[in-house]
Amino acid sequence: MWYRLLPHPTEIKKLIFAIMIVCAVFTNVYAQPSIKLSKSFINFEKIVKGETHSAEIIIENNGDDTLGIINIHTSCSCVNASLKDKSIYPHKYTKLEIKFDSGSKPVGPTHQEIILKTNDPEYEIVKIVVLGYIEESKKGLEFSVPVINFGTIPKGYHGKKDITITNHDKISHTIIEIIPEFGVSVEKTKNIFLPAQTKTSIPVQISQWIKPGIFSSSITLRTTDPANPMVQLKVTARIIEHSRKKYNQNLESGRF
DSSP states (O other), X not given: OGGGGSOOHHHHHHHHHHHHHHHHHHHHHHOOOOEEESOSEXXXXXXXXXXXXXXXXEEEEOSSSOEEEEEEEESSTTEEEXXXXXXXXXXXXXXXXXXXXXXXXXXXXEEEEEEXXXXXXXXXXXXXXXXXXXXXXXXXXXXXXXXXXXEEEETTOOOEEEEEEEEOSSSOEEEEEEEEOTTEEESOOEEEEEOTTOEXXXXXXXXXXXXXXXXXXXXXXXXXXXXXXXXXXXXXXXXEOOOHHHHHHHHXXXXX
16 A cells, blocks of 8 residues: 555664754854954044054954954054954954053054954954054144234223133143233232143233234233243233224224
């Protein structure tokens, strides 16, 4: 009979088991990791010499076998690349943390590389490029303006103009003394302390007794900054014989 041609149920089970073993072996043989980076280059753009910049790259494993990061090599000791996990399971990810220290590099464009050696048969070597432009760091004290120009003001004007002094150094400095010349006054004239990498403002005022005409004077600052031990800033104005009310009207009309 036809039903006698069918294999015995025990034989069917053995056949299914054998097929499962073959499929498992086949799958195991062809399973492999697959690396994917969130980005393959980092551009820090402008970097002030001496600064350290950081970035992060996500490394994914899109394959069916464990991805191994065998080795990490950088083209310069100025670049540090650290990985949280060197073994990445299928469809998981880890983070590559990158730090670039510009202190030892010259001013100008910089091009560095991070090389990853992996067990991905398609991408055994993966390159990450680190770019940037290193600028000379500012040092010492910087003054916001070389000339304090009040513009056109009426006689008896009580307004003030600020000069901003920035300390770019990693050590503190002191404005030892401010010496105003004829017709100029400042609120504080001695021992103005500037902590490292901070700024301060100093109000400057012209005497209300100055006669109409072109006014020109200066203030001299003595500091502890060896690059700027003595700085002279000009103070200028055009003083006119106008009442405050008329002065404001002229300003609004654009006559000054």
